[in-house]
Ligand SMILES: Nc1ncnc2c1ncn2[C@@H]1O[C@H](COP(=O)(O)OP(=O)(O)OP(=O)(O)O)[C@@H](O)[C@H]1O
């Protein structure tokens with residue numbers, strides 16, 4: 001196995017009386033797509049939130065390239081090269097697609113205007129258009145607020161934003177759930193391309209054919225714990241068995 005980029009060791013996360021994570025382990029290496037699967041409520045989104053700085057775990061450790069890290073916020077995680085497309089969508093509805101790509105990382109103009117904080121909207125529009133084109137993202141218009149795009153189009157912008165900035169790991173929590181056939185294939189292509197550039201991709205999906213088509217490895221969560229790990233040639237029966245507990249497994253390879 002190549003070097004592990006990001007790792008969860010025995011993560012615990014409680015929401016009041018609910019234990020969403022009960023000592024969850026997880027690993028992802030550079031240049032691989034890992035699918036994180038599990039039934040509703042298994043703890044997938046919670047694990048992703050802990051590994052991307054959106055939530056703070058109550059126990060366990062997170063290691064980035066072998067070093068324990070504290071990801072105090074999504075911004076802190078981003079600075080370390082960890083990007084996320086959240087299930088509960090995080091785009092700014094009032095801003096156009098370009099402004100969403102550069103949200104929090106706006107380009108400023110050169111010289112005095114820049115020092116006064118004036119944004120270089122033209123440069124951001126141009127670079128955004130290039131980026132969308134590279135990824136094969138087609139939007140009806142580039143200059144309208146995201147809020148007036150369809151859910152699927154918004155989702156595609158969120159994916160484009162994450163892969164634009166991710167240098168180490170990109171988490172995608174059900175990025176294709178709201179997408180039609182064509183857009184879904186595009187996102188899967190983007191995932192493969194990002195992986196081939198050496199970035200680690202973690203994909204959460206309930207779509208088993210999609211998981212088996214794109215994932216190099218599969219890790220299974222059940223009741224807040226990793227219960228199994230598979231390569232992409234696992235059968236549907238094995239995956240479903242691990243997710244439902246029909247196959248008794250204890251965090252095995
Ligand atoms: N903010 C929260 N407050 C209280 N409980 C929460 C919160 N977030 C998650 N939980 C609980 O933690 C458990 C795990 O939830 P999580 O969202 O991580 O599951 P999931 O695997 O992503 O499920 P799904 O496939 O439905 O998205 C669930 O029992 C859920 O009710």
Ligand SMILES: [Mg+2]
Pocket residue numbers: 044045046087173
């Ligand atoms: Mg979820």
